[in-house]
Amino acid sequence: MNKPQTITPVFETPYERAGVITPGLPILPHGTERHPVPGGGSRAVPVYKGDEISVLDRDGLQPGELVFFTPDGTSDAGMLGARAAGPANGVISVLANGSRSGAKVAKALDSAGFDLGRAEAIRIFPDGSRPGDMETFHASCDGLLIVAAPGGMMHPGEQNPPTELILYIRRADPNAGKEDIGPPDPLADPLVDINIQPGEAKSYEVKKGQFIQILDVKGRECSDFQAFSLRALDKGLEREIDPTTTRSLMGNLYPAPGIFSKYWSSDQEPLVEIIQDTCGRHDTFGLACTARYYDDLGYPGHVNCSENMNTDLAQYGIRPRGGWPAINFFFNTMLDDTNAIGMNDPWSRPGDYVLLQALTDMICVSTACPCDVDPANGWNPTDIQVRTYGAGEDFSRSVGYRKSAEADLEETKKTGFHDCFARHTRDFVEYAGYWLPNQMTNHGALAEYWACREKAAIMDLSPLRKYEVTGPDAEKLMQYCVTRNVKKLAVGQLTYTAMCYEHGGxxxxxxxxxxxxxxxxxxxxxxxxxxxxQEQGRKLGLNVWVRSSTDQLHNVAIQGPLSRDILREVLWTAPTNPTVDELGMFRFCVARLGDVAGIPVVLGRAGYSGELGYEVFCHPKHAVEVFDAIWKVGEPMGLTPFGLAALDMVRIEAGLIFAGSEFDDQTDPFEAGIGFTVPLKTKEDDFIGRAALEERKAHPHRKLVGLEVEGGIVASPGDCVRIGKAQVGEITSAMKSPILGKNIALARVSVTHSEPGTEIEIGQLDGLQKRLRARVVPYPHFDPTKERVKGNYEKELVPGE
Known part of the structure; x- marks a missing residue:
C-alpha cells in the first residue's frame, strides 16, 4: 500500500483542554464561520469587504457555483476577484428543485429584490476535483453571496451523487454584522420569544395545540420545565406534569436517561407531547436543583431552580415547593446497577432544542440552571431561549441524527417509500435517521412474518447507507478495507463481507x-x-473517491417464495442483462419498470429473511411508482407490507446477524458467526485487521451459537448464559419461532461450552434467582442448507405438519 499521509483539518479542530477532548464542540479560528451547502442545494450568506471566502469540496467531484450581489443588486464576479462564466444556471437549477435550502435562498433573494436571471456565475471545481480541494476568494465590497452544489437525480446504475460543499468565511472584522449575537433563527414566527439567563426562571401561557421550543443557546446547559393544566388551576387545583404517572403510562416504571413521547398529570390528563428532539439525552425526571442540594455540598444560599420557580409561579397562586419535579432538558443523568443517580456533562450542542406541543391550555415555567459546582452545565452556566409558535404551524416529527460526533445535525427523514407504507400503518419508529414502519395496522408482526415465509413481503430498507467508491484505486481501497477477496468479485456480482478495525473488532x-x-x-x-x-483513502493517498449516495438510492426488499413470480411481471431487462428468472444468487443488474422506456432500477438478488428474495433500488422520486407497480402485481398474490418487528423474527430464525446484537467493535467476524467472510487462506493480500484476525482465529475465546430454550419464556438480549454460577456468555437475540414451534435464541458463549448438546442456563432477574434451561444447537435454526434462499421450496419442512 502507499505510505500513509498525515491529514490535518482545514479549519475545525476538536475542543480540548487539559487532555479532555470534546469532538462534538469543534473550534473554528476566531472570526471564521462554517456554512454547509447540501448536495443539490444552496446557501445565501452576507459578506463584507475584506472577507476571505473559501469553499471546500470534501468528497471530491462536486462542481460548485457562486453568485455575488452588491448592495445595489448588481451581480459582479469581479468583486470576488473572479471571472464570470456565464448565467447562473447551476444556482437557478437548485432553487427550482424544491429543496428546503433552495427555498431559503429564494426567500433571501426575493426580500432583497435581486434578479437571479441577470446574475453572473463563478464556477468552481468544474474538471473533477480531488477530495479536500478548496478554492478561495476575497470580497472587495459588501454583498450577498450565494453558493450552490448543483446536481440532479442519480440513475441507480450510475455513480454521480451530488455531495456537500463547505463554505468558510474568515471575517476581516470578526464582529461585522454580528452586533447582536443571539440564538439561531426561530423555526417560524414566534408568539413568545424569551431569553432566560442562568439563575432565572420565567413562566408563560400556552394554548392547546401551540408549540414550545426549549433551546440551548451555547450548549451544555440544563433547563427545567414544568407545565400546569390551566383548566385545573381555574378550579383551584395544581395539576402539573407528574413523574410517576408519566412513567407508569409510558410503560417505564424506573427512570432512565432519554425522553418520553408524552407527559401526563396525576389526573392522567395528557399535557405535552414531544415533536422534535435534537439532543437525545435528557434527565431521569428527578427534581430541579434545590437549596438543600447546595446546602449539603457546602454552598448555602446558592441560587437554585426550585426557588426560582417558586418565585415566578407565585403570581398564579401556585404553592411553593422545596424541590420541583421537572423535565430537566439536556441534563445528563444516569442510573448505576444499584439505581443510584449520577451525572455528567450534558450532550447538548449549541442550538440543540426540544420542541413540544401543548395538549391542553397550560401555564409553563422554564429555567436556565445556575449550577456551577458540578458537571450539570459543563461547569459553565449559559442562557436558554424559549419560543412558542401557533397551533397552525406544520412541524414534522424528528429525532436528531449525526453521522459522527463531529457531523452536522440532520432531522429524521422520510424515505421515498414512506407514504406507500403509511397507507398501511401509522406505527413508524426512528431508525438511523429515518422513519421506518414497525408493524402494519391490519396485519401485525405475526401475519407479516407468515406472509414472508409462505408468499411474499415487501419492506423498506432505504436507511441502509450507500457509498459510491470509484477511481483507479477503488479495488485497492476495498481490498484493504473489507475482509473478502475483492479481486475475485466480478462485474455484476455482489458479496456479503465484514469491515474491521486493526484490532479485529x-x-x-x-x-x-x-x-x-x-x-x-x-x-x-x-x-x-x-x-x-473515506479516511483510509486519504491516509493511503489513493486515487479514489468515496461519496455518499444514500439520499439518491432508496430500496425495498421483496422476500418470500413468490418474490420471483411477482418481479417477473414487473421488471424488464435489456438483452445484455439477465432476466429476473436468470439472475443468480448474489448477482445484480440494471432493470426497468415494464419496458425499455420504464423507470430505471437496480435489481439485486439478496435479502435478510432466509427466503428467496430481491432488493430493488431506485431514486426516491421514483419510489412511489416503483412500489405501486410491484404492489399492483403482488397484492393479488398475497404480497404483504412488512415492518421491523417481523424482520427481526425472520432474521433470527435464519441466523442473520444485527449490529449491536451479534456484533460491535469488540466482536470479530468469527465471534459474530460470519467467519466465512474472512478467507485468510485464499486472500493473500493484507487488509485492515488481518493480523489480529489470524490471532483470534487461532486462539478463539467466544463463539456465536444457537440455543433451544425450554418452556415458553423468551430470553431477552443481554441475559447472562451460565454454567452453574459462572457466566459463560450472553444472549444476543431471542424469539419464539412460529414455523419451528420452538423457543430459540442466538448467544455468544465461551468456546469451552459451545459444542452442540451442551446444557446451559439463561439467567434472569439478577442472573441467579431465575434460570431458563437451554441447550446449544446448530444454527441457523431454520433452513440451514439455504434451500429456500435458492428457491428450492419442494424441500420445505414445517415441523408439526
Missing part, C-alpha cells in the same frame, strides 16, 4: 457491489463504515 457488515473494473458500491448499516473508507 467489526465496524460494520454489508454488501459490496461491483459495477465496473474501477467502480464499487458499498451498502452498510451505518455511516461509520463509509466515513472509514
Amino acid at each position: 467489526m465496524i460494520d457488515d454489508g454488501t459490496l457491489f461491483r459495477l465496473g473494473e474501477e467502480n464499487f458500491r458499498w451498502i452498510g448499516g451505518n455511516d461509520t463504515s463509509g466515513l472509514w473508507l
Whole structure:
C-alpha cells in the first residue's frame, strides 16, 4: 500500500483542554464561520469587504457555483476577484428543485429584490476535483453571496451523487454584522420569544395545540420545565406534569436517561407531547436543583431552580415547593446497577432544542440552571431561549441524527417509500435517521412474518447507507478495507463481507457491489463504515473517491417464495442483462419498470429473511411508482407490507446477524458467526485487521451459537448464559419461532461450552434467582442448507405438519 499521509483539518479542530477532548464542540479560528451547502442545494450568506471566502469540496467531484450581489443588486464576479462564466444556471437549477435550502435562498433573494436571471456565475471545481480541494476568494465590497452544489437525480446504475460543499468565511472584522449575537433563527414566527439567563426562571401561557421550543443557546446547559393544566388551576387545583404517572403510562416504571413521547398529570390528563428532539439525552425526571442540594455540598444560599420557580409561579397562586419535579432538558443523568443517580456533562450542542406541543391550555415555567459546582452545565452556566409558535404551524416529527460526533445535525427523514407504507400503518419508529414502519395496522408482526415465509413481503430498507467508491484505486481501497477477496468479485456480482478495525473488532457488515473494473458500491448499516473508507483513502493517498449516495438510492426488499413470480411481471431487462428468472444468487443488474422506456432500477438478488428474495433500488422520486407497480402485481398474490418487528423474527430464525446484537467493535467476524467472510487462506493480500484476525482465529475465546430454550419464556438480549454460577456468555437475540414451534435464541458463549448438546442456563432477574434451561444447537435454526434462499421450496419442512 502507499505510505500513509498525515491529514490535518482545514479549519475545525476538536475542543480540548487539559487532555479532555470534546469532538462534538469543534473550534473554528476566531472570526471564521462554517456554512454547509447540501448536495443539490444552496446557501445565501452576507459578506463584507475584506472577507476571505473559501469553499471546500470534501468528497471530491462536486462542481460548485457562486453568485455575488452588491448592495445595489448588481451581480459582479469581479468583486470576488473572479471571472464570470456565464448565467447562473447551476444556482437557478437548485432553487427550482424544491429543496428546503433552495427555498431559503429564494426567500433571501426575493426580500432583497435581486434578479437571479441577470446574475453572473463563478464556477468552481468544474474538471473533477480531488477530495479536500478548496478554492478561495476575497470580497472587495459588501454583498450577498450565494453558493450552490448543483446536481440532479442519480440513475441507480450510475455513480454521480451530488455531495456537500463547505463554505468558510474568515471575517476581516470578526464582529461585522454580528452586533447582536443571539440564538439561531426561530423555526417560524414566534408568539413568545424569551431569553432566560442562568439563575432565572420565567413562566408563560400556552394554548392547546401551540408549540414550545426549549433551546440551548451555547450548549451544555440544563433547563427545567414544568407545565400546569390551566383548566385545573381555574378550579383551584395544581395539576402539573407528574413523574410517576408519566412513567407508569409510558410503560417505564424506573427512570432512565432519554425522553418520553408524552407527559401526563396525576389526573392522567395528557399535557405535552414531544415533536422534535435534537439532543437525545435528557434527565431521569428527578427534581430541579434545590437549596438543600447546595446546602449539603457546602454552598448555602446558592441560587437554585426550585426557588426560582417558586418565585415566578407565585403570581398564579401556585404553592411553593422545596424541590420541583421537572423535565430537566439536556441534563445528563444516569442510573448505576444499584439505581443510584449520577451525572455528567450534558450532550447538548449549541442550538440543540426540544420542541413540544401543548395538549391542553397550560401555564409553563422554564429555567436556565445556575449550577456551577458540578458537571450539570459543563461547569459553565449559559442562557436558554424559549419560543412558542401557533397551533397552525406544520412541524414534522424528528429525532436528531449525526453521522459522527463531529457531523452536522440532520432531522429524521422520510424515505421515498414512506407514504406507500403509511397507507398501511401509522406505527413508524426512528431508525438511523429515518422513519421506518414497525408493524402494519391490519396485519401485525405475526401475519407479516407468515406472509414472508409462505408468499411474499415487501419492506423498506432505504436507511441502509450507500457509498459510491470509484477511481483507479477503488479495488485497492476495498481490498484493504473489507475482509473478502475483492479481486475475485466480478462485474455484476455482489458479496456479503465484514469491515474491521486493526484490532479485529467489526465496524460494520454489508454488501459490496461491483459495477465496473474501477467502480464499487458499498451498502452498510451505518455511516461509520463509509466515513472509514473515506479516511483510509486519504491516509493511503489513493486515487479514489468515496461519496455518499444514500439520499439518491432508496430500496425495498421483496422476500418470500413468490418474490420471483411477482418481479417477473414487473421488471424488464435489456438483452445484455439477465432476466429476473436468470439472475443468480448474489448477482445484480440494471432493470426497468415494464419496458425499455420504464423507470430505471437496480435489481439485486439478496435479502435478510432466509427466503428467496430481491432488493430493488431506485431514486426516491421514483419510489412511489416503483412500489405501486410491484404492489399492483403482488397484492393479488398475497404480497404483504412488512415492518421491523417481523424482520427481526425472520432474521433470527435464519441466523442473520444485527449490529449491536451479534456484533460491535469488540466482536470479530468469527465471534459474530460470519467467519466465512474472512478467507485468510485464499486472500493473500493484507487488509485492515488481518493480523489480529489470524490471532483470534487461532486462539478463539467466544463463539456465536444457537440455543433451544425450554418452556415458553423468551430470553431477552443481554441475559447472562451460565454454567452453574459462572457466566459463560450472553444472549444476543431471542424469539419464539412460529414455523419451528420452538423457543430459540442466538448467544455468544465461551468456546469451552459451545459444542452442540451442551446444557446451559439463561439467567434472569439478577442472573441467579431465575434460570431458563437451554441447550446449544446448530444454527441457523431454520433452513440451514439455504434451500429456500435458492428457491428450492419442494424441500420445505414445517415441523408439526
